[in-house]
Amino acid sequence: MARYTGPKSKVARRFREPIFGPDKALERKNYPPGFHGPNKRRSKQSEYSIQLLEKQKAKYTYGILERQFANLFDKAQRKMGITGELLLQFCEARLDNVVYRMGISPTRSGARQLVGHRHITVNGEMVNIPSYSLKPGDKVGVRERSKSMEVITNSLTSGATNKHDWYEFNRSSMTGTYIQHPTRDQIPENIKEQLIVELYSK
Structure with missing residues (x-):
């Protein structure tokens, strides 16, 4: 990769x-x-x-x-x-970016590694392609056997998740939903x- x-x-x-x-x-x-x-x-x-x-x-x-x-x-x-x-x-709909936005990883490069190492699921199926493009309604989660990983638990507990209206995320279950494609004013990048x-x- x-x-x-x-x-x-x-x-x-x-x-x-x-x-x-x-x-x-x-x-x-x-x-x-x-x-x-x-x-x-x-x-x-x-x-x-x-x-x-x-x-x-x-x-x-x-x-x-x-x-x-x-x-x-x-x-x-x-x-x-x-x-x-x-x-x-x-760009925002890429799986690695959404994993980062949800707070599962503190950086996009870390999120890319989590996806590539098969720790992330989409609609219950393991996906290891960081560039995978999510569609509205897709469910993103941490693989069951990966939920105890220190890098993931530290990311979710060390700081507040950057909440945006175009996705939902439940920290306790480590699952979220990509609700819709963000509008330009919902994308914080300069x-x-x-x-x-x-x-x-x-």
Whole structure:
């Protein structure tokens, strides 16, 4: 299963946002990485550069590689509706993202690992594909034999679940329901999806 395994702090500093979660390196060095540090004179970014950075930020945020992301954009473009909003909806509907949103894992990369290691079920059946696209009404849960795993119990007890209206989750049973695709205002990520649409439309 291909995934990004490079330095995450440098990526977060490039976008000046904690896209992989809380990052002490980002707090200490809130400027882009590079040899000259904060004193380097930054040249004015072109329109293409700004659009490309926004696409890269979305890819890193959701842990999606280039080909997968391009396929999601094609899917969004073919469907009736606002392409940019549909693109983010498809990203949010990924199984690994929903596992993260429900609080079963504190990070998307951790959620991807739980799915890949067969700890998550959809409608009672084990699913080990992180990119599996959920449909409204799908039931997501932790496999019975995996409910005592320390990484899962710690995630559910260490902090409050980020509750959103488009899914439900019961901590005691470790099961939830993907109610509906989220609208744009229900997606908290700081992504300017219109820039991505403009990039792919060139």
